[in-house]
Amino acid sequence: MKKVISMLMLGIMLFSVACSGPKEEGGDTTAEGGATEVIKIGVFEPMTGANAAGGEMEVEGIRLANELYPEVNGMKIELVIADNKSDKVEAANAAVMLIDKEKVNAIIGSWGSSLSMAAGPIVLEKQIPTVGASCTNPLVTIGNEYYQRVCFIDSFQGTVMAKYAFETLGAKKAAIIQEISSDYSVGLVKYFNDAFIELTGDADAIIGTANYSTGDQDFSAQLSNIKQLNPDVIFAPGNYTESALLIKQARELGITTPFIGGDTWEAPEFLEIGGDAVEGAAFSTFFTSDVPITKESETFLNAYRAKYDKEPASVTALGYDAYLVILDAIKRSGSTNPVEIQKALATTTDFEGAAGMITLDENGDAVKSAVIKKVEGGLFKYMTTVEPIK
Amino acid sequence: MDLELFLQQLANAISLGSLYALLAIGYTMVYGILRLINFAHGDIFMFGTYMAFYMMTSFMLPWGAAFFIAIILTIAFGVLVEKAAYKPLRNSPRMSIMISAIGASFLIENLAIVVFGGRPKSLPVPDLFNRIIHIGNVSVVSITFITPIITMVALAVLMFIVNKTKTGMAMRAVSKDYEAARLMGIDVNFIITFTFAIGSALAAIGGIMWGLKYPSLLPLMGVMPGLKCFIAAVIGGIGDIRGAVIGGFILGLIEIMLIAVFPELTGYRDAFAFVLLIVILLVKPTGIMGKNIAEKV
Incomplete structure (x- = not known):
């Protein structure tokens, strides 16, 4: 019996090694x-x-x-x-x-x-x-x-979302929640930050910044702090899993502020994990099948x-x-x-x-327009296209 | 920090701490009886959450039945792990069993990636656990109240089993010396299997509660909570069930308050938990509730 089990375990181990190859x-x-x-x-x-x-x-x-x-x-x-x-x-x-x-x-x-x-x-x-x-x-x-x-690239994407927050949502004060261990999130936040301050003409337009790490599941402490600040909009680009949990917990804490983010949110898991909580969340992305x-x-x-x-x-x-x-x-x-x-x-x-x-430009980056999508009725809905700055 | 924010953060801390406590109980109990740090505990916890997910989505069971079957399946799985990875090494040095535990943990994680898939799954949350309750300006989800209650019930049941029943007496005897226990006519193998069954049931309950609070399921979701609960168990004095509960709450409180008071240190949240582990091991290795027992290797 012992032998049978150990042979079985060995077999499973070899199998899982074989599965992990290219x-x-x-x-x-x-x-x-x-x-x-x-x-x-x-x-x-x-x-x-x-x-x-x-x-x-x-x-x-x-x-x-x-x-x-x-x-x-x-x-x-x-x-x-x-x-x-x-x-x-x-x-x-x-x-x-x-x-x-x-x-x-x-x-x-x-x-x-x-x-x-x-x-x-x-x-x-x-x-x-x-x-x-x-x-x-x-x-x-x-x-x-x-x-x-x-x-x-994010210098463009950050500007697009800052404009969306300022012009479409009419936000004057924004809070930021960034995934501190992600180069994507930190970079995008920096461009949003600069563009939003420029648009509002208010050096203190960003009233609070909170951090989390990739893989975190509990954001209640950060969100409770942000809630006290009462921002008009929260910019929280990051991985779709963490972002969906983040928005869900924000709603549970009674935060009704709109959430906006970046292209990484466009994944079915964002909708599944977030459920009703992510309704109304808007983000910039690359492409829409509508047009x-x-x-x-x-x-x-x-x-x-x-x-x-x-x-x-x-x-x-x-x-x-x-x-x-x-x-x-x-x-x-x-x-x-x-x-x-x-x-x-x-x-x-x-x-x-x-x-x-x-x-491709001299850095090897493509110059393209961005589209803004919003979660509506459990689906990503196309809102508008933003042309690149020439 | 004003009072309102403090109360909100306190609610957050209790919510997180009670989850750590629930998981730490299972961890510490297995250690208390067998002197084995069950590194696969976090993975059994992951297995329990996935079972609840499949029972609710693939078999469309009502949540009560789904959770019950998930707990039963997790117990079976935990006992299987014990039979396959630990029992053959019963008479080997402790170190071998610990290494076998680490191996079992990696094996389960990688099998889970193959079988369950690497994409996150979302556990459907029944309404009962998802109700938002406003007390003044403090908002809490109903699960925040439910988890500590379950933790306390689990603690009480476990204390009863260990201290008041005959099986519990046998468990304590095995924990002291299982050669002698065997000579006294105690079925040591049964007691060990029973211990693992209870440990796995606690892991499953913890996993389900965790999944209801953070409904994103990944094959590696058990790793961090597993380590955190190990830390909680050490803080409370590993092997002591009441200590594990206290340790869990302390860890939850420290983590939340760290972020609440020093938001710029958020990235070091996990690092802080490990620093705490090192400090405890240096200053008071037996933990808060621990007794000084001579190592019997």
Whole structure:
């Protein structure tokens, strides 16, 4: 009996080790079209842990793009998915693994600016072109010629939300609750802070700031302090799980102030965990399926709806675009050499993506419009589009 | 801090502290009887919460029945962990069992990622636990009152079992010396299994209450609460059930008041809990209620 149990445990252990390895997809090299050569694109995303929903939504878009466009220059594209486990250390490991072990020619990822920044020095050193889908912190691409992204950056997003708070909500005094261990949240808060002070012309327009760490579940102490200050609006960008719990606890404490945040809120878990409490919460994001922007948007939306039978999230469209941008660069460079691909990638101009036209600036950032969505009736509802500042 | 804010923060502290206390009881009881720090306690707690979730969502059971079945399943799971990971090492040095406990903990966490999935799930909260009560300007959710009551009931039931019943007497005997207990005709294996069953039931109850207060379920959700409750148990004097309750409340109070009074130190909340653990171990290793017992290794 003892032996049986210990053998069983050993089996389970081996199984769970086997499950944690990288997953390869589309690896069938003798597929139709006669493509025999394979070019590998690494995908490093959080598939488990606190950011898993974000990673999964981006991977959906990347896979869809791979299904629609499986080949380039007569070569088959193989996706190698590595889980960065929502952890900064694991993110660096995942990037090293993709480059050294899997020998990928380019990388897509990651949801979460902190995770992307952990991989930044590695892709720079190994000279592997990397395209972020939805990591919005400016520091991801600054000083890193191998990192670019297909989304706008937080200096723009912070301004958009400050304007929304001031003009649409008519707020004069704002409170901030930031996820102190997230580069994304802290960065976005800084831009919001500056823009809101400028808009109101009041140096004391931000009446209070509270912090929490990733993974925290109890926010009652911070919220009780904020409640005393009685702000007109609370800006609380952060991971969707923590943010949903935060807003839920705020309502339980009798805080009726509107909550606004950033693009990370757009995850089904935000609605599930938050329930009625997140009604009315507004945030800026990248894309809406209500108003298709380009011809590629329609291709993407039709294929996505046919496959998943639901509406795509913004980050799904961005994952799709990140794949297409790399594909385009490989096509234009006519090479599999990462350095050549990077050269072509850097000159991406007016590329038609699903979430808008993509032109990469000198830092490798895309200049794009933002959309504002609001939770209404348990759904994300499109409110308005904000054009970029030229 | 004015009085109103202080009362609100006090309510917050009681709410958090009673959850820590509830979890710490199970932790400390297993240690008290077996001298084993059950590192898998936090993971059994996670398992209980997920079971409640599946009973309510997949099987559509009313919450009372769902919680009851979840507790039963968690007891079975806890006993299975004991049989698989601890029983084969019964006569090995304590260190081996502790390492086995750490291994079991990692195994359960990673299996949970594979089986339950890495995306957070949301436990549906029955209305009874979610009612908002306003007392003046202080707002509290009804679960804030329910958790301390459950904690106190659990404490009373446990004290009764350990001190007044025959099984409890056997448990105390096993905790003193299980060679001698066996010679006295006590079925040591049964007593240990029974101890784990109670510990797991407490973990499940704690997990469900935790899930109702913070309805976001993750495979690693048990890690931090598990460590916090270990700290609470050490503060109260590990092995002492009343001490665990006091330790839980103290930890909750310190955490909330730290953030309330020094908001800029919020990021160090968890670090503070561990600093507290180190201080207690240095100054009074036996904790508040602990007695000085010679280590019997």
